[in-house]
Amino acid sequence: xxxxxxxxxxxxxxxxxxxxxxxxxxxxxxxxxxxxxxxxxxxxxxxxxxxxxxxxxxxxxxxxxxxxxxxxxxxxxxxxxxxxxxxxxxxxxxxxxxxxxxxxxxxxxxxxxxxxxxxxxxxxxxxxxxxxxxxxxxxxxxxxxxxxxxxxxxxxxxxxxxxxxxxxxxxxxxxxxxxxxxxxxxxxxxxxxxxxxxxxxxxxxxxxxxxxxxxxxxxxxxxxxxxxxxxxxxxxxxxxxxxxxxxxxxxxxxxxxxxxxxxxxxxxxxxxxxxxxxxxxxxxxxxxxxxxxxxxxxxxxxxxxxxxxxxxxxxxxxxxxxxxxxxxxxxxxxxxxxxxxxxxxxxxxxxxxxxxxxxxxxxxxxxxxxxxxxxxxxxxxxxxxxxxxxxxxxxxxxxxxxxxxxxxxxxxxxxxxxxxxxxxxxxxxxxxxxxxxxxxxxxxxxxxxxxxxxxxxxxxxxxx
Numbered sequence: 001x002x003x004x005x006x007x008x009x010x011x012x013x014x015x016x017x018x019x020x021x022x023x024x025x026x027x028x029x030x031x032x033x034x035x036x037x038x039x040x041x042x043x044x045x046x047x048x049x050x051x052x053x054x055x056x057x058x059x060x061x062x063x064x065x066x067x068x069x070x071x072x073x074x075x076x077x078x079x080x081x082x083x084x085x086x087x088x089x090x091x092x093x094x095x096x097x098x099x100x101x102x103x104x105x106x107x108x109x110x111x112x113x114x115x116x117x118x119x120x121x122x123x124x125x126x127x128x129x130x131x132x133x134x135x136x137x138x139x140x141x142x143x144x145x146x147x148x149x150x151x152x153x154x155x156x157x158x159x160x161x162x163x164x165x166x167x168x169x170x171x172x173x174x175x176x177x178x179x180x181x182x183x184x185x186x187x188x189x190x191x192x193x194x195x196x197x198x199x200x201x202x203x204x205x206x207x208x209x210x211x212x213x214x215x216x217x218x219x220x221x222x223x224x225x226x227x228x229x230x231x232x233x234x235x236x237x238x239x240x241x242x243x244x245x246x247x248x249x250x251x252x253x254x255x256x257x258x259x260x261x262x263x264x265x266x267x268x269x270x271x272x273x274x275x276x277x278x279x280x281x282x283x284x285x286x287x288x289x290x291x292x293x294x295x296x297x298x299x300x301x302x303x304x305x306x307x308x309x310x311x312x313x314x315x316x317x318x319x320x321x322x323x324x325x326x327x328x329x330x331x332x333x334x335x336x337x338x339x340x341x342x343x344x345x346x347x348x349x350x351x352x353x354x355x356x357x358x359x360x361x362x363x364x365x366x367x368x369x370x371x372x373x374x375x376x377x378x379x380x381x382x383x384x385x386x387x388x389x390x391x392x393x394x395x396x397x398x399x400x401x402x403x404x405x406x407x408x409x410x411x412x413x414x415x416x417x418x419x420x421x422x423x424x425x426x427x428x429x430x431x432x433x434x435x436x437x438x439x440x441x442x443x444x445x446x447x448x449x450x451x452x453x454x455x456x457x458x459x460x461x462x463x464x
Contacts, residue, residue, distance in 0.1 A: 010209055010211040010212055010215075011207055011208055011209040011211070011212045012212065013202075013205055013207045013208045013212060014140045014141060014145075014202070014212065014216065016198070016207075017136065017140050017198075017199070018137075018140075018141075018149050018152060018153070020194065020195065020198060020199070021132075021133045021136055021137075021153050022152050022153050022156060022159075023191070024084070024088065024129070024133075024191060024195065025129070025130070025133060025153045025156030026156045026159045026160050026163065026164075027184065027187060027188055027191060028091070028126055028129050028130075028156070029156050029159075029160035030160040030163075030164035030168075030184055031091060031092075031095045031122065031126070031184055031185075031188065032060050032064075032122065032123075032126065033160060033164075033269075034164065034168045034180045034181065034184060035056065035057060035060075035098075035119065037168040037169055037172060037180060038168070038172055038177035038178075038180055038181070039053055039057065041172055041176070041177035042056075042115070042177050045102070045177070046102075046105075046107075046108050046111040046112070047108045048108060048111075048112065052108075052112055055112075055116060056112070056115045056116050056119055057119075058397060059115075059116045059117075059119035059120040059123065060119045060120070060122055060123040060126075061123065061393065061396040061397045062120070062123065062397065063119075063120040063121070063122070063123025063124045063127075064123035064124075064126060064127055064393055064396070065123075065390050065393050065394055065396070066123075066124065066127075067123060067124040067125070067126075067127030067128075068127050068131070068386040068387065068389050068390030068393070069383065069386050069387065069390060070127070071083070071087075071127035071128030071131060071382075071386055072128065072131050072380075072382040072383040072384070072385060072386025072387065073382065073383060073386075074128060074382070075128055075131055075132055075135055075381070075382025075383075075385075075386070076234065076379070076380055076381065076382040076383055077231065077234075078231065079225075079226035079231050080132045080135045080136050080139070080199075080226055080382075081195075081196075081199050081200075081226060083128050083132060084128070084129065084132045084195060084199075085192060085195050085196055085199075087125050087126065087128055087129065088129075088188060088191060088192050088195060089188075089189065089192045090125045091122055091125040091126050091188065092184075092185045092186075092187075092188025092189045092191075092192070093185065093189075094118055094121050094122045094125060094185075095122065095181050095184055095185035095188060096181060096182060096185030096186070096189075097118055097181075097185075098115065098118050098119075098178075098181040098185075099178035099179070099181035099182045099185070100178075101114045101115055101118070102178070127386070127389075127390075128382070128386070130153075130369070130385070130389050131381075131382050131385030131386045131388075131389055132382070133153045133369070134150070134369050134372055134373055134376075134381070134385045135225070135226070135381050135382055135385065136199075137149045137150055137153075137369075137373055138221065138222050138225065138373050138376070138381055139201065139202065139221060139222055139223060139225055139226060140202055140216065140221060140223075141216070141219075141221055142215065142216060142218070142219020142220055142221055143219055143220045143221075143313070143319070143374065144219060144310055144313050144314055145219070145310060146310070146370050146373045146374065147305070147306040147307070147308075147309035147310040147313070147322075147323070147365065147366055147370045148303075148306040148307055148310050149306070150306060150365070150368075150369040150370040150373060151302045151303055151305055151306025151307070151364070151365030151366070151370070152302075152303070152306070153369070154302055154364050154365060154368065154369055155298075155299050155302040155303065155361070155364075155365070159299075164180075164184065167180075167183070168180035168184075171183060201223065201224070201226050201227055202216050202217075202221070202223045203223055203224065203227070222378060222381070225378065225381060234379060241377065241379070241380050241383070242383075244377070244441060244442070245377070245380065245383065245384055245387055245441070246387070248441055249434065249435070249436060250375065250435055250436050250437070250438060250439070250441075251375065251384070251387075251388075251441065253430045253431060253434055253435035253436075254367075254368070254371045254372060254375070254388060254435075255387065255388055255391040255392065256391075256426075256427065256430055257327065257363075257367060257368060257371075257427045257430060257431060258368050258388055258389070258391065258392030259391055259392045259394060259395045259423075260331070260395070260423040260424065260426065260427035261360065261363060261364050261368055261392065261427070262392045262393055262395040262396060262399075263395040263398075263399040263420065263423045264334060264337075264357075264360050264420065264423065264424070265360075265395075266395060266396050266399045266400055267399055267400075267403060267420045268291070268294065268295075268298075268357065270399075270400040270403075271400060271403050271404070271407075271416070272291065272294075272353070273290075273291060275413050275416075275417075276290055276346075276349070278413075279413040280346050280349060281346075282346060290346070290349075290350050293350050293353075293354045294350070294353045294354045294356070294357040295357070296354075297354040297355070297357050297358040297361065298357035298358065298360060298361040299361060300358060300361065301330065301357065301358035301359060301360065301361020301362040301363075301364075301365065302361035302362070302364055302365040303361075303365060304358075304361070304362055304365065305326050305327075305330060305361060305362035305363060305364060305365025305366035305367075306365040306366060306370065307365075308326050308362070308366060309322050309323055309326050309365070309366035309367075309370060310322075312325065312326075318437075319374055319438050319439070320437045320438040320439075322366075323366055323367050323370055323371050323374065323438055324367060324431050324432070324435065324438065325366075326362050326363065326365070326366035326367065327362075327363045327366050327367025327368075327427075327428075327431050328363075328428045328431050328432050329359070329362065329363075330359040330360060330361070330362030330363030330364075330365075330366065330367075331359065331360070331363045331424040331425070331427045331428040331431075332359070332424065332425070332428050333355065333356065333358065333359025333360075333362065334356045334357070334359040334360040334363065334421075334424040335356070335359075335421045335422075335424035335425050335428075336352055336355055336356050336359070336421075337352060337353060337356035337357075337417060337420065337421050337424075338417050338418055338420075338421035339352050340352055340353065340417055341413070341414035341417045341418065342414075359424075360424075363427075367431065368392075369385075369388075371438060372384060372385050372388050374438055374439075374440065375438055375439065375440050375441055376440070376441065377440070377441045377442045378440070378442070379442075384441075399420070402419065403416045403419065403420065406419055
């Protein structure tokens with residue numbers, strides 16, 4: 001009876017899968033950011049210097065970049081469900097363990113070593129999370145829907161800030177710095193069971209109707225990339241594949257485009273509030289509130305970018321221009337943040353930053369993870385996403401460092417703003433003049449071997 005029912009209705013399981021990876025992405029962002037909320041109380045309790053606290057804060061980013069390629073290899077070898085489930089459990093335990101540092105350390109040195117080690121471990125464990133999100137999108141979503149799907153999980157940072165930053169601040173003020181780690185780690189542990197229960201391949205998910213499965217398959221989703229047979233028969237990744245991923249001009253433009261996007265993100269979460277206080281004369285509370293509007297507009301831009309990109313594709317635009325056009329326009333909009341250097345009023349500063357981060361959101365929603373979903377070699381989806389995310393996240397420690405050096409040497413935040421805005425212009429130029437056509441790497445060899453996407457379509461239609 002259930003089979004007959006599913007044959008005559010259209011289910012929407014892929015939407016629930018997207019909600020699940022969005023939720024996991026929000027938890028991941030919250031886990032990596034809550035240290036900034038608890039940082040002042042931790043510094044006071046253990047007598048840490050600003051440099052020592054900065055060392056702990058940097059541990060995640062270094063490890064996150066280091067762990068990208070190993071994480072991508074694990075994804076291609078074991079699939080998204082297993083790797084995501086195991087790493088989610090481990091990073092949740094690591095988060096909970098941070099709350100017990102005071103119980104197991106004796107003095108400042110012991111706390112410093114334990115906290116640095118746990119944050120470094122968190123970065124390594126979380127490394128496969130976003131490449132896994134991209135892999136799930138490739139598996140579950142037709143090409144015409146990938147822009148919207150990718151833009152949603154890419155916007156997780158805004159949800160994390162809006163939801164968990166106030167919650168974490170309340171927990172610290174009421175119960176102590178340990179409690180944000182306990183609560184978020186506990187949420188992660190519960191999420192492991194939800195993931196294990198609900199996540200399946202499209203072909204094997206009991207809730208997927210024949211209509212939805214046909215829609216997914218005929219739209220070009222790689223429905224079988226995580227099947228036991230595919231994972232078992234997948235050839236070992238060769239030096240030639242690494243070379244292909246590291247020498248392809250189109251992919252390098254995507255990698256550098258992601259670097260520029262993340263440079264803007266880290267400017268916003270590190271130096272922007274400091275700029276408002278030191279250069280614009282705001283108090284700390286006003287500076288904190290001033291970040292809400294750009295964050296909100298960044299989220300709206302992210303959703304808009306994915307929607308616009310998919311709509312252009314549906315109206316007959318090529319994949320190349322449906323992805324590139326919103327990215328280029330969005331990054332040129334984001335370059336307007338340079339105007340903050342000459343705008344006299346603080347209201348004007350927030351307005352131009354909101355406009356700029358809306359543009360940044362449009363670019364991220366249309367042209368970052370979506371491009372990797374459209375172009376990654378079918379036999380190395382995880383590795384391609386890992387390289388993309390690893391190179392992009394180098395900006396997580398270079399941008400704050402270089403901005404600080406510029407301000408320190410010149411005494412001018414205006415020059416620092418030009419430095420950040422230059423990333424936007426460079427990225428737009430790369431996508432417009434250097435990138436070339438957006439196409440799946442290795443597609444030209446499709447006639448010489450049995451491709452995953454073509455086989456997925458044929459097997460799926462036969463199954464129907």
